[in-house]
Amino acid sequence: MQSRDLPGTADAVIVGGGTVGAWCAYFLRQAGLSRVVLLEKGMLGQGASSRAAGVVRLQGGTPEAVRLGRWSREFYLRQHAELGCDSGFVTQGYLLPCFTEAEVAAAGSRMAMQISLGVPVRWLDSPEVDEANPALAPGQTMGGTFCADDGYITAARNVTAYTVALLRSGVQVAEHVAFLGLQVSGGRVAGVTTSDGGIATGLVVLTGGPKLAAVGRLAGIRIPAGGARHQVAVTEQHPDLHPSRVPMVFDLSAGLYWRPEEGGLLFGMSNPDEPPGEDRSVDLDYLALMRERLARLVPVTAGLGLRRLWAATIDFTPDHLPIIGPALGPAGQLDGVTVACAGGAGMMWGPAVSRAAADVALTGATDVVDVSVLGLGRFDEAGHSSLAADPVALPFPQALLTQQAPPSPPAVSFLQEQPVPQAPGVQRTRALPNAQAGRQAEPPCTGTGQLGEDPSAMTTTSLDPPFLVTASSVELEDWGALPEATGEPMHTSGTTIWKDGGQEAGVWECTPGRSHWTLESNEFVYVLYGRMTVTTDGSDSTEIGPGDTAVFPKGWTGTWHIHETMRKLYVLF
Numbered sequence: 291m292q293s294r295d296l297p298g299t300a301d302a303v304i305v306g307g308g309t310v311g312a313w314c315a316y317f318l319r320q321a322g323l324s325r326v327v328l329l330e331k332g333m334l335g336q337g338a339s340s341r342a343a344g345v346v347r348l349q350g351g352t353p354e355a356v357r358l359g360r361w362s363r364e365f366y367l368r369q370h371a372e373l374g375c376d377s378g379f380v381t382q383g384y385l386l387p388c389f390t391e392a393e394v395a396a397a398g399s400r401m402a403m404q405i406s407l408g409v410p411v412r413w414l415d416s417p418e419v420d421e422a423n424p425a426l427a428p429g430q431t432m433g434g435t436f437c438a439d440d441g442y443i444t445a446a447r448n449v450t451a452y453t454v455a456l457l458r459s460g461v462q463v464a465e466h467v468a469f470l471g472l473q474v475s476g477g478r479v480a481g482v483t484t485s486d487g488g489i490a491t492g493l494v495v496l497t498g499g500p501k502l503a504a505v506g507r508l509a510g511i512r513i514p515a516g517g518a519r520h521q522v523a524v525t526e527q528h529p530d531l532h533p534s535r536v537p538m539v540f541d542l543s544a545g546l547y548w549r550p551e552e553g554g555l556l557f558g559m560s561n562p563d564e565p566p567g568e569d570r571s572v573d574l575d576y577l578a579l580m581r582e583r584l585a586r587l588v589p590v591t592a593g594l595g596l597r598r599l600w601a602a603t604i605d606f607t608p609d610h611l612p613i614i615g616p617a618l619g620p621a622g623q624l625d626g627v628t629v630a631c632a633g634g635a636g637m638m639w640g641p642a643v644s645r646a647a648a649d650v651a652l653t654g655a656t657d658v659v660d661v662s663v664l665g666l667g668r669f670d671e672a673g674h675s676s677l678a679a680d681p682v683a684l685p686f687p688q689a690l691l692t693q694q695a696p697p698s699p700p701a702v703s704f705l706q707e708q709p710v711p712q713a714p715g716v717q718r719t720r721a722l723p724n725a726q727a728g729r730q731a732e733p734p735c736t737g738t739g740q741l742g743e744d745p746s747a748m749t750t751t752s753l754d755p756p757f758l759v760t761a762s763s764v765e766l767e768d769w770g771a772l773p774e775a776t777g778e779p780m781h782t783s784g785t786t787i788w789k790d791g792g793q794e795a796g797v798w799e800c801t802p803g804r805s806h807w808t809l810e811s812n813e814f815v816y817v818l819y820g821r822m823t824v825t826t827d828g829s830d831s832t833e834i835g836p837g838d839t840a841v842f843p844k845g846w847t848g849t850w851h852i853h854e855t856m857r858k859l860y861v862l863f
């Protein structure tokens with residue numbers, strides 16, 4: 291799927307090869323656009339989309355959620371006829387049990403709303419719940435809502451399905467190509483800058499799942515979205531867990547859900563007390579709490595081993611609702627750019643969000659859902675939403691607003707910095723959008739388009755002081771194997787922009803792997819693309835990626851674990 295031959299122009303460029311970006315690219319082709327390019331900085335599906343639990347629910351907490359769930363379910367059901375392949379939707383039935391009077395009351399009004407929209411949801415009283423769930427400890431619930439049409443897809447199969455759809459429909463998929471910024475002229479997008487060069491286009495859709503805020507920063511747009519660790523496990527098989535005996539269940543009060551999988555139970559949950567972040571290690575302590583809660587409700591699971599266990603980063607928005615709408619830059623609406631995010635429900639809502647985003651990108655309107663309330667305009671400067679949160683959602687971290695959303699663009703005309711959580715000994719900063727003088731939060735020497743400037747002015751590269759304009763795509767010299775590599779061989783390339791004695795500035799690129807460093811001078815870095823985990827010896831780790839800067843003081847010792855080929859600007863001083 292890798293494409294090194296990016297076209298110079300395209301009818302549309304979609305950023306992100308997850309379920310939202312990929313289906314959106316497919317729908318844009320279906321709508322008649324000829325040259326649709328999908329940019330994925332890694333490989334299709336490498337984000338949240340290949341790691342999801344696959345739950346698809348009509349029982350949404352808001353009318354918009356219901357409509358998005360229904361549209362997506364119908365899409366999954368017609369996929370085979372349309373594409374010759376599918377995402378593996380299984381109709382299983384979903385129970386949302388209630389444990390308190392307050393939950394019963396909330397479920398009642400939710401159910402009324404859902405029924406008014408045609409959802410075949412019904413109330414099961416406590417004995418009916420037990421009857422429908424022989425594996426459930428009896429007498430635990432006060433009843434619950436049940437929708438027989440709800441079900442699940444298989445995340446990996448969905449990635450396969452959209453890969454087939456992209457290829458068949460003729461979308462040009464560019465894997466290992468990172469979006470680095472927008473080229474804007476007169477308040478309208480004129481193109482994108484990528485790690486493989488620029489593409490002129492008048493239509494861009496930005497996705498990114500848990501990394502959408504970072505994609506937004508590259509585009510000079512503030513997007514209040516985040517990522518949080520989410521753990522999923524699958525138990526061993528047990529006859530009591532046969533799919534005929536186990537509906538899907540969402541224990542909403544605890545944030546724990548489960549469904550049948552491979553003769554056992556798949557169950558998943560996020561820790562709401564954990565701050566947002568991209569830690570994908572398994573939290574065994576929290577897993578034990580998840581298992582405890584599960585075993586209280588499904589006792590047979592207590593004695594079962596696990597067949598699979600993973601932790602991944604799930605996307606979320608402050609109100610747990612999707613984002614579908616035009617990009618809002620510092621100077622107002624950025625014409626030609628649409629933002630799409632499934633708000634942590636990309637299996638449940640993804641196709642509908644993608645289709646709505648494609649419609650909005652093409653015509654400004656859609657009949658999938660009322661998007662007038664789902665755009666970026668609902669968030670205030672601090673990222674607070676004017677909408678009530680979807681009450682049927684995982685309890686994602688509430689800390690998003692203070693930890694992830696950058697503050698409003700500052701009224702100064704140069705790069706600003708905001709401290710973010712850091713590993714001891716490493717000063718890490720995050721770049722902010724900057725409205726004044728039309729400048730984006732990229733250093734002046736990157737090739738990323740700058741808002742409000744003529745894109746034709748962005749293609750110059752000069753190795754003469756003081757500027758290197760296209761640092762993101764400048765040709766690099768081979769700098770050979772990295773001596774600091776501690777595992778597999780790592781390869782470096784770079785170019786020196788400026789050198790004066792022990793002081794130096796340049797561009798450095800390195801392939802993935804682990805390396806250990808003892809720095810002989812202070813080093814400032816700005817990451818253009820790629821991602822690495824920085825671990826100070828004997829201390830904590832932090833991950834840095836596109837748009838992040840870090841200062842490593844002289845004498846710093848620690849590990850850089852590069853996950854995706856990284857290109858950075860560096861200054862040694």
Ligand SMILES: Cc1cc2nc3c(=O)[nH]c(=O)nc-3n(C[C@H](O)[C@H](O)[C@H](O)COP(=O)(O)OP(=O)(O)OC[C@H]3O[C@@H](n4cnc5c(N)ncnc54)[C@H](O)[C@@H]3O)c2cc1C
Nearest residue numbers: 306308310331337338339343344345469499635636637638
């Ligand atoms: C463990 C887990 C369980 C889940 N379970 C469910 C569930 O049961 N039901 C449900 O509805 N949802 C579930 N989700 C959520 C769902 O997976 C996501 O909402 C959905 O996958 C998001 O899709 P996306 O395309 O927006 O993001 P992603 O799949 O993350 O794709 C974004 C892509 O953008 C790429 N990208 C980022 N930056 C750039 C750049 N600069 N240039 C180019 N490409 C870039 C990334 O590499 C990535 O591939 C779960 C998620 C997780 C992690």
